[in-house]
Structures are given as C-alpha cells and as structure tokens.
C-alpha cells in the first residue's frame with residue numbers, strides 16, 4: 313500500500329484533475345499542496361484531513377525542498393496516507409522526481425498519479441495546439457529557470473513549438489537566445505497566465521514585439537510562454553476566453569445547497585462566479601403536519617411542491633418512514649417550475665400540472681381551473697413561504713393544508729468576500745433567484761450600503777416576483793429572465 317501519492321492536480325480548472333487523483337485526494341489523511349493548486353480542489357479532501365500548504369507565494373517563509381520531503385516522510389511514518397498534490401503533472405518541472413526519490417531513500421512506498429500539465433493545457437485553453445500537421449511536428453517543454461540560474465538552459469532545443477515554464481522573468485533572455493540562434497523576429501509568441509482558470513489572460517506578439525506587449529498588458533507570473541507558428545491558430549481556435557460571459561464576474565446569492573446548477577451554468581458560459589449565499593436551507597427538526605398527512609396522502613386531490621428543497625425534504629421524510637413514492641396513489645401532483653419538475657421526475661413522479669410562468673398565483677389559478685374547488689390540497693413548502701398560494705386556493709373554495717418541511721436561515725459566510733469585490737468594482741452582476749435572496753441580501757449588506765453601491769453592479773432577477781421585490785428593496789433589475797430557470801437567467805445576462 314502506497315503511503316505517499318504524488319498527484320497531478322491539473323492546470324487549474326478543477327475538472328482537469330484525473331479520476332484517480334480525485335479518489336486519492338478524497339481519501340487521504342494528509343494533503344500537502346502548493347501555490348499552483350486551485351484551492352477549490354481542497355474542498356474535496358476529507359473534512360478531518362490535515363491540509364499543509366508548502367507553496368512559495370503566500371508570504372515570506374516557504375519550505376525548502378528538503379523540508380517538504382521531510383513533511384511527506386514524517387507523516388507517512390506516522391502511518392498516514394499522504395496525498396502530495398502538485399500543479400499540472402508532478403514530473404513536469406514539479407520536482408516530483410526529487411520527492412519520489414526521497415520516499416525511495418526512506419523506504420516509504422509511493423505512487424504517481426500523472427496530471428494534465430499546464431504546458432499543453434494552458435495553450436489548449438488559449439486556442440493553441442502544441443503540434444499541428446505540417447506547421448509543428450514536435451514540441452519541447454523547457455524551463456526558464458534552471459536550478460543554478462534565473463535563465464533558460466544554454467542550449468534551447470530545436471523543436472517546432474517551444475513551451476517555457478517559469479519563464480516570465482527570463483523572457484528577455486529567452487527572446488535574445490532564440491534570435492541569436494537565428495529564429496525569425498516575426499516568429500509568433502504567446503504568454504498564457506493562469507491558463508484554464510477563470511482568470512486566464514493571453515498576450516500575443518512576435519519575438520520582436522512580445523516584451524513590449526507583455527509590459528503593456530502588465531502580465532505577471534504564473535504564466536507560460538509558447539513560441540512557434542501554432543500560436544497563429546489562436547485566431548481561429550480560440551474557444552475558452554471568447555465565450556459569451558467571459559470577463560464578467562457574477563455574484564450568486566442563492567443558498568449553497570441550491571447554487572450549483574446556476575454556478576455551473578454561468579461558468580460554462582465563461583463567467584467568473586462569486587458565491588455569496590445569504591441564506592442556507594435546513595430541514596425542520598420536527599414536521600408534525602407532514603408526519604400526520606403522509607399516511608393519508610391519497611385523500612388529497614393535489615400535492616403541491618413549490619421548490620426543489622420541498623421535494624428533497626419531503627422524500628427524505630418518506631425515506632425515514634421507510635415509505636416510497638407509492639404513497640401518492642391517485643393524488644395529482646403540481647410543481648411550480650422546471651427545476652421542481654426535474655427534482656420530482658428524478659424520484660419517479662411526473663407532475664400533472666406545471667404553470668406556464670413559475671409564480672404561486674399561477675399555481676393557484678391552474679389548480680382551480682382543474683377543479684380544485686371543494687377538494688383537499690396539500691402544499692409542501694418552506695416554513696416561511698409566500699401566503700398567496702393558500703390564500704388564493706382558499707378563496708377559490710379549496711381546503712388547503714400547509715406542510716412545512718424546511719426552513720431558511722441567514723448565512724453570512726460569503727458576504728465579506730463579496731462586499732470587498734463589489735467595492736473594488738470587480739463585480740459586473742448580482743443575481744437574485746427568489747424574493748428571499750433579495751431581502752436577505754439587503755439584510756446582510758445593509759440598506760445604506762446597497763444604496764451607496766448600487767451603481768457598482770448590474771442586477772439580474774429570475775422572474776417577475778423577484779424583480780418586484782428587488783424594486784421595492786432599491787435594487788431595480790437591469791434584466792429579468794423570461795422564465796424562472798437558470799438557463800433563462802443566463803440567457804438574460806448574455807443579452
């Protein structure tokens with residue numbers, strides 16, 4: 313059994329760690345990581361794992377390679393499983409070889425999990441293939457910083473494409489050496505910084521112009537340098553940094569448990585997402601109404617679900633009672649919108665009614681049209697739901713029972729980080745996916761702060777009710793989604 317595993321974390325995009333690497337990360341007792349590892353990956357470590365940062369970037373002291381080796385060996389000798397998480401691939405200028413040798417010397421069993429190296433991935437995300445038929449039949453990965461020197465090796469290899477890692481500081485020297493050996497001044501060059509991440513930046517030029525271009529763009533490390541004709545392919549092969557929401561920073565105020573579909577949707581479109589939940593969702597410790605109703609569920613003509621949380625917590629309760637979807641019997645099921653429909657379908661229930669537009673008024677109207685008058689209706693919702701649904705149904709002559717299954721509580725864990733970014737002008741959009749996210753946002757940031765900073769960002773609301781609440785709270789939306797769905801919200805931002 314290996315006790316130390318050198319794992320390639322990939323170049324930054326968290327989707328680019330290997331499946332094997334992910335498994336090791338998830339199970340390790342200790343995770344030793346450095347500066348180029350995307351910190352988001354660490355959320356996959358065990359909650360009780362020891363996380364040890366050994367990178368060079370944060371502050372004055374950084375561990376020497378000997379000290380890092382010692383950490384790995386000590387922990388392994390304590391019987392711990394150690395995941396040594398390294399940016400890109402562990403054996404591509406990652407000093408992984410040295411760490412593996414240290415394990416060998418100490419007779420500690422080790423394993424290597426290769427990673428996606430930035431040398432190939434960062435150019436790829438910039439639209440630059442490192443080889444290309446006819447133009448580039450070879451590529452070489454070269455350090456811009458040898459052990460002895462802040463410089464490239466004296467003899468730079470003669471490959472068609474050259475990729476220099478750790479070379480930003482040595483750029484003038486690299487350019488000079490290539491020109492000296494006869495490379496054309498017009499030879500294309502690109503620098504890619506933070507490749508594959510939301511912050512990716514690319515500067516393109518030629519051997520002759522690249523230093524000026526880099527100075528103008530104020531581009532800094534960590535970046536790599538690509539030299540060769542393949543750089544020109546970026547004009548046509550650019551795909552990552554030209555997506556519709558590229559360059560836009562979007563705040564998501566939804567509770568973390570619910571945010572993932574919106575966060576992923578926005579990221580796929582190229583946005584940088586700042587999660588700023590202002591509420592979190594929690595099951596109710598006691599659900600007396602639901603407990604009493606479940607055995608009698610079939611007496612209700614309609615069971616109404618007003619959110620995906622309602623669905624999740626309803627089925628959790630069912631499961632605890634060792635029951636399943638058969639409790640619905642002949643009862644009909646209504647869902648407020650597409651996400652709630654999807655949550656139900658995942659559990660084997662195909663809703664009988666979904667309103668055109670996802671608001672409570674339309675649910676009530678639709679059920680009354682379908683003969684809800686005089687019938688029993690059970691509404692599964694949050695403790696603090698909107699009253700309008702039951703009011704309308706009761707006015708229409710239905711007999712309504714409300715079964716709260718979860719509640720929302722304030723969550724201020726992301727507020728400070730978002731506040732700082734908004735104040736610095738780094739945020740383009742704040743999105744609201746429900747009235748409660750608007751109210752909680754204002755409660756968390758304060759009325760005065762909102763009024764003073766409203767001009768720093770644009771507001772996007774998921775639907776008319778949320779938009780109305782936003783107007784009442786001084787956050788008049790710049791765009792409103794045409795339909796209450798994540799896709800429609802993203803589409804509104806794109807427009």
Ligand code: SAH
Nearest residue numbers: 400401404406429430477478506507535536
């Ligand atoms: N083992 C790593 C490389 C470590 S050397 C790998 O396989 O990717 C560190 C250098 O890699 C940095 O100085 C920079 O030149 C390059 N680098 C690493 N990640 C990068 C990224 N996301 N974008 C651009 N360059 C990166």
